Amino acid sequence: MHDANLQYHVQLGPGDVGRYVLLPGDPGRCEKIAAYFDNPVHIASNREYTTYTGTLLGEKVSVTSTGIGGPSAAIAVEELAKLEVDTFIRVGTAGGMQPFCRPGDLAIVTGAIRDEGTSLHYMPIEFPAVANLQVVSALRQAAQRVGARAHLGISQSKDSFYGEIEPARMPVAPRLQRRWKAWVDGGAICSEMEAATIFIVASVLGKRAGGVMFMGGSTIMSQEEYAALAATLTLDQLIQTAVEAVKILIEQDRGRS
Numbered sequence: 001m002h003d004a005n006l007q008y009h010v011q012l013g014p015g016d017v018g019r020y021v022l023l024p025g026d027p028g029r030c031e032k033i034a035a036y037f038d039n040p041v042h043i044a045s046n047r048e049y050t051t052y053t054g055t056l057l058g059e060k061v062s063v064t065s066t067g068i069g070g071p072s073a074a075i076a077v078e079e080l081a082k083l084e085v086d087t088f089i090r091v092g093t094a095g096g097m098q099p100f101c102r103p104g105d106l107a108i109v110t111g112a113i114r115d116e117g118t119s120l121h122y123m124p125i126e127f128p129a130v131a132n133l134q135v136v137s138a139l140r141q142a143a144q145r146v147g148a149r150a151h152l153g154i155s156q157s158k159d160s161f162y163g164e165i166e167p168a169r170m171p172v173a174p175r176l177q178r179r180w181k182a183w184v185d186g187g188a189i190c191s192e193m194e195a196a197t198i199f200i201v202a203s204v205l206g207k208r209a210g211g212v213m214f215m216g217g218s219t220i221m222s223q224e225e226y227a228a229l230a231a232t233l234t235l236d237q238l239i240q241t242a243v244e245a246v247k248i249l250i251e252q253d254r255g256r257s
Contacts, residue, residue: 018060070118135210
């Protein structure tokens, strides 16, 4: 039986989360991210949604996984917003799209191509999916503090993982390949599956959102080259950058109150 005091999918209630929430996709990454909090506690796990809450600089903060793609990410943002969360930072992985994007670099997403379907249920396609400038600035400053190599730019948010990495076998291959070339030629720096949805939903709800992505692959590397490198890469700088950005935002928000 559903507890009326809990949000249906994330299974969280009033007081369970802080106003700042980090959003990885993988539930398995929540504990690793929460390890950077002070006094982290596992709050709930239901479906793809796992939540830990702790503190940073004495302020309550949380991490909630969203699962893969826009539909489940939108649910997470909707239900967390009902619990008075006002700041969302996507902490994820992506594929690099430009020659200067090396595996292990971070992408600080300033806006996202809405190459997905969920956000169309919120706003017409002409409305841009743009990250909150204050969150972007905090992420950039945080990356500098932790010594991460980071790029600011546009992400492609899509619905099909295999449509991106194996487009040639799809019946709509010409369309996929033509559009991919357009994104690259236009300067998009990475490809992932959640940023556009999170930015649009947050905008509609009047919340702040941003995203930082670990670029694990690159369009200029062969699969063999990437496989040899992948074993040496970790998500430590990604997580450190996101956590440091939350600290920066906490300090800024306190200065405004």
